[in-house]
Amino acid sequence: MKKQDRILLAHGSGGKLSHDLISQVFLPNFANPFLERLDDAAVFELSGESLAFTTDSYVVSPLFFKGGDIGKLALCGTVNDLAMSGAVPRFLSVAFIIEEGFLVKDLLRILDSMKSAAEEAGVVVVTGDTKVVEKGGADGLFINTAGLGVVPPGTDISGSNARAGDKIILSGTIGDHGIAIISEREGLSFQTKIVSDCAPLNGLVSEMLKASTEVRAMRDPTRGGLASTLNEIAQQSRVGMEIKEEKIPIKEDVFGACEMLGFDPLHEANEGKLVAVVAANAAEAVLSAMRKNRYGKDAAIIGEAIEGQPGRVLMKTTVGATRIVDMLVGEQLPRIC
Numbered sequence: 001m002k003k004q005d006r007i008l009l010a011h012g013s014g015g016k017l018s019h020d021l022i023s024q025v026f027l028p029n030f031a032n033p034f035l036e037r038l039d040d041a042a043v044f045e046l047s048g049e050s051l052a053f054t055t056d057s058y059v060v061s062p063l064f065f066k067g068g069d070i071g072k073l074a075l076c077g078t079v080n081d082l083a084m085s086g087a088v089p090r091f092l093s094v095a096f097i098i099e100e101g102f103l104v105k106d107l108l109r110i111l112d113s114m115k116s117a118a119e120e121a122g123v124v125v126v127t128g129d130t131k132v133v134e135k136g137g138a139d140g141l142f143i144n145t146a147g148l149g150v151v152p153p154g155t156d157i158s159g160s161n162a163r164a165g166d167k168i169i170l171s172g173t174i175g176d177h178g179i180a181i182i183s184e185r186e187g188l189s190f191q192t193k194i195v196s197d198c199a200p201l202n203g204l205v206s207e208m209l210k211a212s213t214e215v216r217a218m219r220d221p222t223r224g225g226l227a228s229t230l231n232e233i234a235q236q237s238r239v240g241m242e243i244k245e246e247k248i249p250i251k252e253d254v255f256g257a258c259e260m261l262g263f264d265p266l267h268e269a270n271e272g273k274l275v276a277v278v279a280a281n282a283a284e285a286v287l288s289a290m291r292k293n294r295y296g297k298d299a300a301i302i303g304e305a306i307e308g309q310p311g312r313v314l315m316k317t318t319v320g321a322t323r324i325v326d327m328l329v330g331e332q333l334p335r336i337c
């Protein structure tokens with residue numbers, strides 16, 4: 001990136017340009033070994049305890065959508081980023097940037113759904129902040145959450161731990177969140193059927209870790225979708241990946257909506273799904289533990305990490321061809337989360 005370049009919406013896509021921004025602009029200024037792991041949460045030792053720490057901001061538009069709202073999203077997103085490092089999420093902060101004129105009843109509705117999500121996830125909001133900006137200074141409401149979790153002893157989960165031969169497990173159907181948001185935004189005819197998958201995944205993760213100590217990497221495929229997440233893990237771990245299109249769970253409505261809109265479902269955002277890379281001999285045990293959990297009932301092994309093609313993700317399509325699965329390059333849908 002050149003100094004005269006400007007920030008584009010695509011720099012917030014979670015895809016290729018987001019990664020360029022991080023690696024070329026942010027990382028050189030904050031370089032340290034915790035940040036350089038490029039995982040969903042930083043993991044470090046403090047007073048003999050292994051902790052995970054993460055933060056995330058939410059700018060989703062619209063604020064309310066089928067299956068959730070900005071509050072539930074902000075709560076679950078941070079819980080999930082902690083859970084992806086194997087941590088048990090404990091304490092959260094919540095900061096609100098509110099535009100002048102925002103309705104208190106809408107704020108109460110958002111807080112109510114945050115409260116329910118916090119109860120389900122077993123986390124406590126222990127600190128917060130409120131700022132109000134002039135009309136036009138924010139689009140209604142933005143939320144930032146940060147979270148702290150405890151990593152159980154012996155847990156070592158990172159996007160850089162995948163090895164050739166490991167199985168790739170996806171916890172359920174892809175694209176539900178992205179399509180729920182776009183249909184809400186555009187008032188499309190299919191909007192009644194598609195619901196965001198927004199959910200806290202820490203319970204699912206704890207069942208997985210109970211089933212095996214050989215879960216090596218986990219990540220939630222949010223912005224940038226499954227394709228970006230697999231590329232990230234492949235690059236961090238310097239392995240290739242081969243997935244099978246026919247194994248990837250997707251709802252018929254979501255697939256149809258993607259076809260209609262010209263979207264690749266592999267790039268669609270998810271807010272209640274995870275990808276896990278698991279040692280081959282443990283994959284079936286982890287899969288069956290996942291399927292017993294409500295958020296993992298459609299879990300499937302979608303492929304494996306391979307020896308050749310380090311950093312590259314390949315997909316065998318339903319028609320038998322092989323194609324390269326790239327990170328999202330432009331911006332499919334801004335302000336998805």
Ligand code: MG
Nearest residue numbers: 040081220222
């Ligand atoms: Mg994440």
